Amino acid sequence: MEKLKNVKWNHYLNYIVVAAVTVIFAILSLTGVIESSDKYLLEKVAIAITLAVSLSMVVGFLGELSLGHAGFMCIGAYLGGKTAVILEPVIGEWPALIVSLLVGGIVAAVFGMIIGLPALRLRGDYLAIVTLAFGEIVRSVFMNSSKESFGGSLGLDTPRFNKDILFVIAFVMVLATLAVTQNLIRSKHGRAITAIRDNEIAARATGIDVTKYKLLVFTVSSFFAGIAGVLYSYSNFTVQSTKFSYNYSIEILVMVVLGGMGSINGAIIAATLITFLDVELQTILTGNLAVLQDLIYALILIVLVIYNNAPALKNFREKYNLKAFINKFRPHVPSKHKDDEAKWDRVPTKIKMDEVLSVDFQATSPYTPDKPGKEEK
């Protein structure tokens, strides 16, 4: 019993929640309560979570802005889909699924490593441009492929999989992504990665191998983006390159920013919300209004960045936030794990978005003292 109390429950909370959701929906689908459209939605949610968690590694923990995450997913979707098409008649459904997941993930990881190389020299906007260009290049390569190879502009027809099981597999992949990401971040290697984010010069002077860790993060992150791509190819009848456009990369970025950069749990929640929002908007905004959908994501991103960074909103932010709201209803309990204090799931990231996006948020001098009377408390 004592041992149970010492387990850091909030480290495992997200596994438990995701696993519970999976089990509940698996039972529901066996009893036939949920419809196939709901299963499709669940697959979408799982794919979005995988993408958001893997991108949050690059953006939230390494502190680099990558706008090409959909590109890695695209590689995974096409190569995994093609592998499945070729292998399924030969070795059967399940082995083909496993092999294509591996192929899609590994090829995406190799490309992630290649993209990681310029990331060692470029920072901020410039890296964003390179990754953005990469995503577009990948997309247009598949778009212009021949009909026999990857289907070209018509898209690649992908094999079907039992809908009752596919979303369970997708959620198992979410758990795998969570396990790898969190275990990596909560180790000495994760500490080195966050050190690079916090102060690269100091990290170098402390002997951290910056090259190795940047490549590692890009590789692992794109591996899981590739996995998400393969799941996408299984979840849809065809893989079409138009899906993996720049807008989709931004959508993933919105999930990460909305969840709070450096927060994995936040990324999970935000990915779920955005996916639901996506589906809802698609039914509401039809016809010419469909363009508004991308506009809404852009607005969310702008509002969030301003809300999190604007100095004028500082007091507002401190007074009205979720944490303060929750603490109001909860008696203060001193932490049992004072010694470690490794609250990894709540790494307080104050990545300055103005640095990342080279926007000047501070119109006035940053040394302007706050309103008088605030400090005396």
Place this chain on the structure above:
Amino acid sequence: MSKIVLKTENLGISFGGLKAVQNLNVEIKEGQLYGLVGPNGAGKTTVFNMITGVYKPTTGKFWLDGEDLTGKGQETINHKGIARTFQNIRLFNNMTVIRNVMVGLHNQPEFSCGVIASVLRLPKHFKTERAMRDRAKEILDIVGLLDERNNLSCNLPYGKQRKLEIARALATNPKLLCLDEPAAGMNPHETEDLMKIVRRIRDEYNITILLIEHDMKFVSGLCDEITVLNFGTSLVQGPPEVALNDPEVIKAYIGG
């Protein structure tokens, strides 16, 4: 005769036409507390940046324990045994104090643990983490920050942040520790405390220390030997009481 830890020969760097440092010849013996002083803009920090690999020297060479490290990268030089602190504090602000030190321990061979072992949570991972935490606590005890270990490093007062930088540099197990203005911004009481810490690091851990400082009381009370720099060239070398009273040095500081 004790062995020479750091030796520079005609070390110099120029940025375009500006010769920031020229012909610097320094020999630092094992266990020495060596001071580098000089007026503002004399090139003291540039010397630090050269021997820690931030800048590549344009002329001359330097050796650590007889090994030529000229033009090597920062990480390599750190692995070979030169650690530094920064004039403008560069801590990992979003981490707790103890984790700052644990980053310093990252490359120590006794705390090695592969990425795979960490991701799969093998017993080695837990063993390493525990050992690192214990070692980090020992190091924090040296600089007197043990009680602050769970605070975020950005919330520490200025003097303690400086000490934490020293602790982090110390964690990389250096042969030569370079301190860039360790006493800047400290009150006299804190400065005295720092002098004790620096002496203790030298005596107990036998680490050679090279420091830049403007506080002359600090320098003369601590250093065995100093080099006075002015306009990138060395004016005088010798024990502090001799070097600081040299007419050339007084002229450089006061003018005339």
